[in-house]
Amino acid sequence: MTNDQLVLRTATDDDYTELEAHIHGAFLDDVDDDTADLNRLVFEPDRTQLMTDAGSIVGSGLVITRDMSVPGAVVPAAHVTGVGVAATHRRRGVLTALMNAMLTEAHGRGTEPFAVLWASEGAIYGRYGYGLASSRVSYEISVRDTSVVGALPDGARLRRAVTRDVLDVIVPVYDRIRAARPGLSSRPGKWWEYLTADPKAWRRGMTAERTVLFEDDGGVRGYARYRTKAGWGDTGPDGEVRITELLAETPEAHAALWRFLTTIDLVRTVKYTHGPVDDPLPHLVTNPDGLVGSADGSLWVRILDVAGALAARRYAAPVDVVLEVADDAFPGNAGRWRLAGSVESAEVTRTDAEADLALDVRALGSLYLGGVSAATLAAGGLVTERTPGAVARTATAFGWHRAPVTVEIF
Numbered sequence: 001m002t003n004d005q006l007v008l009r010t011a012t013d014d015d016y017t018e019l020e021a022h023i024h025g026a027f028l029d030d031v032d033d034d035t036a037d038l039n040r041l042v043f044e045p046d047r048t049q050l051m052t053d054a055g056s057i058v059g060s061g062l063v064i065t066r067d068m069s070v071p072g073a074v075v076p077a078a079h080v081t082g083v084g085v086a087a088t089h090r091r092r093g094v095l096t097a098l099m100n101a102m103l104t105e106a107h108g109r110g111t112e113p114f115a116v117l118w119a120s121e122g123a124i125y126g127r128y129g130y131g132l133a134s135s136r137v138s139y140e141i142s143v144r145d146t147s148v149v150g151a152l153p154d155g156a157r158l159r160r161a162v163t164r165d166v167l168d169v170i171v172p173v174y175d176r177i178r179a180a181r182p183g184l185s186s187r188p189g190k191w192w193e194y195l196t197a198d199p200k201a202w203r204r205g206m207t208a209e210r211t212v213l214f215e216d217d218g219g220v221r222g223y224a225r226y227r228t229k230a231g232w233g234d235t236g237p238d239g240e241v242r243i244t245e246l247l248a249e250t251p252e253a254h255a256a257l258w259r260f261l262t263t264i265d266l267v268r269t270v271k272y273t274h275g276p277v278d279d280p281l282p283h284l285v286t287n288p289d290g291l292v293g294s295a296d297g298s299l300w301v302r303i304l305d306v307a308g309a310l311a312a313r314r315y316a317a318p319v320d321v322v323l324e325v326a327d328d329a330f331p332g333n334a335g336r337w338r339l340a341g342s343v344e345s346a347e348v349t350r351t352d353a354e355a356d357l358a359l360d361v362r363a364l365g366s367l368y369l370g371g372v373s374a375a376t377l378a379a380g381g382l383v384t385e386r387t388p389g390a391v392a393r394t395a396t397a398f399g400w401h402r403a404p405v406t407v408e409i410f
């Protein structure tokens with residue numbers, strides 16, 4: 001027994017200031033005067049769940065309304081963030097209550113067939129039906145050992161700018177790339193304003209953010225947002241470039257942006273933490289050994305509506321398969337589903353037919369963005385093959401020609 005007076009409720013606009021302090025506290029930080037109002041730009045109080053104790057906030061979970069690209073489609077997805085429980089109130093089920101409330105609200109809308117989040121710690125979210133669905137590659141590039149060489153194509157040029165001054169040209173580039181790349185999120189409303197606000201507190205010892213644009217006859221075809229830091233060591237200059245995001249629509253733009261970033265005078269190290277696992281960079285540099293890359297998990301997907309989610313995406317090869325799904329939290333997802341899909345269309349219906357594959361909703365979340373193979377999960381015992389050959393067929397169909405990537409931690 002405790003003396004807690006815990007109340008679970010939806011936030012209002014008036015909760016903002018206390019909520020900011022609470023979330024910063026949960027993440028071991030203080031609210032900075034410069035940034036205190038920034039999150040308000042993207043705050044959705046009516047989708048924010050709070051736990052209060054005697055009226056004070058002790059737990060939070062935010063859902064943000066955005067779309068996410070999936071194989072062959074762009075789908076509304078509940079973007080879950082701002083999860084924090086006060087250190088005084090941990091390990092007694094507050095997160096579980098908040099997560100149930102967030103997922104129930106998103107499920108009840110009927111428009112978001114899945115929820116997605118970045119985990120602060122990978123051990124937390126599997127229990128709520130989230131599956132690890134993508135990885136990112138973090139590069140630390142020693143530019144003395146490797147770089148991208150070559151010249152700008154005729155008619156092409158690079159231009160440097162303050163990011164906020166060139167939103168009119170980079171937003172369309174982002175949106176065109178996003179439409180075809182699983183894992184990228186829409187940036188509706190004030191998202192761009194928020195992401196490019198560039199307050200000092202976000203710089204962590206680096207310069208203000210700059211953007212380099214690649215332009216050719218077709219207009220702006222790629223950009224990289226980045227910061228620099230001067231440094232001097234015993235053997236001379238030791239500067240650093242940190243890339244915020246790099247997006248290119250053409251091979252020329254991709255190569256030119258990386259060439260620029262890996263050949264800036266006085267720079268010895270280039271860091272980027274949002275590389276896609278299928279980035280051509282290792283094949284372009286003069287020496288791939290100079291690219292120190294480590295992959296770790298990024299997006300976690302929770303399927304809220306099996307039929308809606310599977311019908312929303314497309315499949316790399318024709319597939320006709322019966323999936324038997326287990327889902328304790330949302331029983332409407334459980335049972336057998338027949339998926340008939342291809343690159344053009346997908347249909348999902350309830351069926352009594354024998355299952356070809358059996359899997360938990362968590363495994364389905366891992367498969368959803370096309371970044372984790374059904375064969376990998378089957379090898380781990382997380383997908384069970386009931387019909388011989390079903391894993392191979394499903395692995396091919398659920399895969400995609402571009403790996404999921406996310407260039408922003410939301």
Ligand SMILES: CC(=O)SCCNC(=O)CCNC(=O)[C@H](O)C(C)(C)COP(=O)(O)OP(=O)(O)OC[C@H]1O[C@@H](n2cnc3c(N)ncnc32)[C@H](O)[C@@H]1OP(=O)(O)O
Pocket residue numbers: 026027080081082083084085086089090091092093094095096097117118119120121123124127
């Ligand atoms: C999407 C995002 O926003 S990610 C950010 C998550 N937030 C943070 O990391 C901030 C610091 N941490 C916290 O605020 C809290 O510890 C939280 C939110 C991670 C967990 O909140 P709690 O209220 O303690 O979780 P709750 O008591 O509901 O735990 C539910 C289960 O998760 C487990 N769990 C909770 N946190 C962790 C963790 N960090 N690592 C492993 N297991 C965990 C609990 O042991 C419990 O397990 P059980 O179901 O087997 O009993």
